[in-house]
Amino acid sequence: MPGPDALLAMYAGMLRVRLFEERVRELFAGGRIPGFLHTSVGQEAIAVGAATALRPDDYVLSTHRGHGHLVAKGGSLRGLMAELYGKANGICHGKGGTMHIADVSVGYLGANGVLAAGCVLAPGVALSIRQRKSGQVALTFFGDGAANRGPFHEGVNLAALWRLPVIFLCENNRWASTTATGLSAAGGSIAARAAGYGLPGERIDGNDVLAVHAAVGRAAVRARAGEGPSLIEAATIRWVGHFEGDPQAYRSRDEAAEGRRTDPIARLARALEARGLLDAAAAGRIRAGVTAEIDDAVAHAEASPLPRPEDALTDLFAHYPWRD
Amino acid sequence: MPGPDALLAMYAGMLRVRLFEERVRELFAGGRIPGFLHTSVGQEAIAVGAATALRPDDYVLSTHRGHGHLVAKGGSLRGLMAELYGKANGICHGKGGTMHIADVSVGYLGANGVLAAGCVLAPGVALSIRQRKSGQVALTFFGDGAANRGPFHEGVNLAALWRLPVIFLCENNRWASTTATGLSAAGGSIAARAAGYGLPGERIDGNDVLAVHAAVGRAAVRARAGEGPSLIEAATIRWVGHFEGDPQAYRSRDEAAEGRRTDPIARLARALEARGLLDAAAAGRIRAGVTAEIDDAVAHAEASPLPRPEDALTDLFAHYPWRD
Amino acid sequence: MLMDFGDALNLALREEMRRDPRVYCIGEDIVLGVPFGVTKGLLDEFGAERVLNAPISEAAIVGSAMGAAMTGLVPVVDMHFADFVTCAMDEVANQIAKSRYMFGGQIDCPLVLRMPYGIGRSGGGHHSNSVEAWFVNIPGLKVCIPSTPADARGLLKTAIRDPDPVLLFEHRGLYRLTGEVEDAETLVPLGAADVKRAGRDVTVIATARMVHESLEAARRLAAEGIEVEVVDPRSLVPLDRATLAESVRRTHRVVIAEEGPMRGSTGAWLAWVVMEDCFDDLDAPIARVAAPNVPIPFSPPLEAFVTPTADNVAAAVRQVMK
Amino acid sequence: MLMDFGDALNLALREEMRRDPRVYCIGEDIVLGVPFGVTKGLLDEFGAERVLNAPISEAAIVGSAMGAAMTGLVPVVDMHFADFVTCAMDEVANQIAKSRYMFGGQIDCPLVLRMPYGIGRSGGGHHSNSVEAWFVNIPGLKVCIPSTPADARGLLKTAIRDPDPVLLFEHRGLYRLTGEVEDAETLVPLGAADVKRAGRDVTVIATARMVHESLEAARRLAAEGIEVEVVDPRSLVPLDRATLAESVRRTHRVVIAEEGPMRGSTGAWLAWVVMEDCFDDLDAPIARVAAPNVPIPFSPPLEAFVTPTADNVAAAVRQVMK
């Protein structure tokens, strides 16, 4: 069980993801941010529970819904926000954007526009970890929908076979775009697939940051001990549309309401209050602090320059003096 | 338990596959047959146990090691042998050859040079079966090595999800080329993967034709009843090289010896003798008959013409009047 | 009647599904028609048996389509984004394209892959690619690429009736483009290029969105007294070489405009085709308009920089007129 | 020293693995070097940590290589047969090719994909394909295609040292071809074409096996008084346009010879490149030698019919000399 400071850090961490994503949604609605935007509002406990259970130098591979994973991993909000704006000083110089953010400085090896891609990248990251004897782990996030793609199978099998330090963390938010998990994953359980590879697989409450923290912590210990990968299925709820602008005709309003009832942030707040670690004043201070960070990131992004059009031609190769 | 005639047909069927493959090996060694040749010597019980448990109009999708599957399904030995020779009147006009034989007239929808390809084709065949309400089933063969490719996962999941009439029949012959099953399939069991999709999966003795026949029969009943696919892992031994010319440095001679000890044909013969259904004379007659069929197929193939070189340009499209 | 490109495709699907009970649609989120609305409403008319929402399993979606096509059905696959055909590349390149041939003509493989593609709206590196060149290079596939609602409807109908696999590249920037579509059922044959604008001075061979950019360039150049002919191949395989050559023999000058990357793209190949058929008719080197050889960036000014436009076509025309 | 193409690749792997502990090999059955022997014996010298026999999981083999390359290793992937890159197409086209760019240059991706390819020995439709054109069309990849043991060794060494992904197409018909290889460690730079034979009359641009067919054709044509220059680009991306253009400006006649299918292949693109650089220098239309637009058939006479040879090159040369 994490200590008081760690618990408060988780609380602030989830709030940071929540407020960051909500701000991003506003900015998108206001036409400040372009692209196909997928936010993680409601799923903060998974990003934060995982990140806080990892070492700063551990790696994560993320998804199309990856802002929260990077915020939780400690990425610079300024660099991230500037990237979402498509600014020249964004973490990817504006070349990546929402679905391709990356911040190697904090071990975040990239969001991905292709579902389940991280499931095959992660075993390779783990190979290099083993070769370098660095004791790191590689965690890959993926969704319940992505779990039905071939790379899930190939990546889990390879990592299990070679006992690689990988954590496969499935965010099961009940939907793959308009398609319910039950209509895409036969058997209905992602965690149950682990047994077929001789792996531990567990389904946890992804809205309980402590459950996520504990499960990822156990998986990390196992991985560092050379005992191999683990598969964790974290059940959660996506409060908002699959993408910004999604009419959500496929589900009833009740689900968002259920999400709010099981809000991972409020839930941790209650636990902290019960233990006398948080009161309204402290909560207000934390929220004010996080809001200030986000305001700063937005101000930075707004003030930052757009890339020069011809910069579209840079960053392709380390060195390319040839004429095409 | 199949009746006497059915049992004798299985015996003749396995002998037909065995003698056909052994003849093919000789012909390859003698330079009569070109290509990258993979034979199924030792694995006859799976091909024959499966084919005899299916209806003539059921479909099978095969592999790079598919001659036996077609012989067992009732394909014309003349057409098949002529194809292996690359002759104009082969079943594929010489365009396919050993890894691409097909004989739609007996429901054999093709060998495949790409491992596990059949795992995603089969669910589509099953969709058309359902749409046409024909009550057929689609069986796809694949190897222990192929089970580690993505299409295995995607195909099994889709078939399970939609309760399609598919039978996934894995021929576990302990090796994927030079690589032992234990070094390629995490967990060591292919059958165990079924549970993750909510499917029945069973491992059977693939050298016992009756066990294969029974398992495929159960799976076919289940499939026709609309209860969905099944996964069967049939353990067997490849007596010969992975391909013709394989030095087999990766395994000891004992394995081939073990194969001969557990010879599925001798095993059925003993059972038939014990029940008074077979004696040396009858066995001799059966062998003579099968040998005659194969002699005829070889004579036919030898006498058949090679395709005209320019026939390489036919069969690409149903109709293509355009200049490229 | 006036309708947009997406609705014209939807109409074609309805017409063909009504005509032939073997036709069905499969893809991710197609019941609600996400993301481009093309398959919207089909479920209500044709039911869940023929409008299949698939799991995120591109290999199984495309592979199963072939299995169904080999055994009597006519699948129309929605690739969601053409970028994701990479996740079913073996099924397309080794299975679908080759089976009729390898099996000596034993099977038909009547299926259509609908490939929403193209640059726009900061889709970024994984949602903006032009990959048609790969498939032009794979024998056994037919490749269409419409530019107007009428062509989209007519080509999709023809593709569905074709006994062989056809890829239909639908530029996502065109879905909301409106145009005149015949009330009567109208098919557009494969291998029939269409002269979208007649002109005596330069032949611009353009596909999909670039047809419209080229028409815009033609309007501007007309003001300068340059008469541009815009020829839309409409299908790349088969290719209507005769119509292309006929135009080039009149104009003696050629610009080829596409949205894919310069290197090894369909435009490079079309330049070769023109040279093979019309070398002695060319009064100037062929000029090409295409994207630079980089992935498609996210930021609007970067994305705009790599996106070929009417300006690029006009500049290329002026160059060949020099 | 004299050694064959396969052994030269094996030597390059040994030299680079000795030089740089970050280099490792991964692929199916590579420990015993099946099927072409290139990786034979590496296990004994470098151990199981650096010579990894992988399960049949192309997506995981290639995807993991990228994960390792992004984080400090230098993988050399054996694709077994280039045909199977279709099973890892997303990992190559969307992940490996794009990550440096999409991430704004944050990562290096130093990996090599060894792509055994080509027609021969009745390999049939799934073991004979020339797919290099797809990758030439994907920005972010470098593409090499050696024709001699020395070039194979030198290019593989350079590819391994390159901070970006490089595909090396190894024609399987060349593995047992012997040639002179320097005793000293020798690298061949990317983007440096090599004139394999000098000649004044016609420039034949050829890759891999077709270099040797072209040299054979050149020997025959010399008897007829036609002096053929054979230029081997050696790498397609980057491409040494200067050397190609320099040759064409002297000969004014060009033949382009490859083994891939005619339509949309690298030869079509190279024809465009030559036209762009040398249009006014051309005295005759460029002629191309390539396979017809069909999958590769099994039967020897059919396979022979679709396989480009010295005869085809000679015929093409005579045509451009008309």
Ligand SMILES: Cc1ncc(C[n+]2csc(CCOP(=O)(O)OP(=O)(O)O)c2C)c(N)n1
């Ligand atoms: C390979 C691939 N197929 C399809 C898509 C289109 N797509 C983007 S997100 C999405 C749904 C993903 O569902 P899930 O994996 O559960 O993640 P979630 O969106 O719920 O976080 C789809 C189908 C894609 N990006 N990549």
Ligand SMILES: Cc1ncc(C[n+]2csc(CCOP(=O)(O)OP(=O)(O)O)c2C)c(N)n1
């Ligand atoms: C996708 C793909 N990868 C690799 C190969 C090369 N290959 C041909 S057979 C084989 C081993 C197959 O093992 P298994 O699936 O167990 O079948 P078996 O040969 O034992 O019958 C390999 C690696 C291939 N044909 N297809």
Ligand SMILES: [Mg+2]
């Ligand atoms: Mg989901």
Ligand SMILES: [Mg+2]
């Ligand atoms: Mg095997």
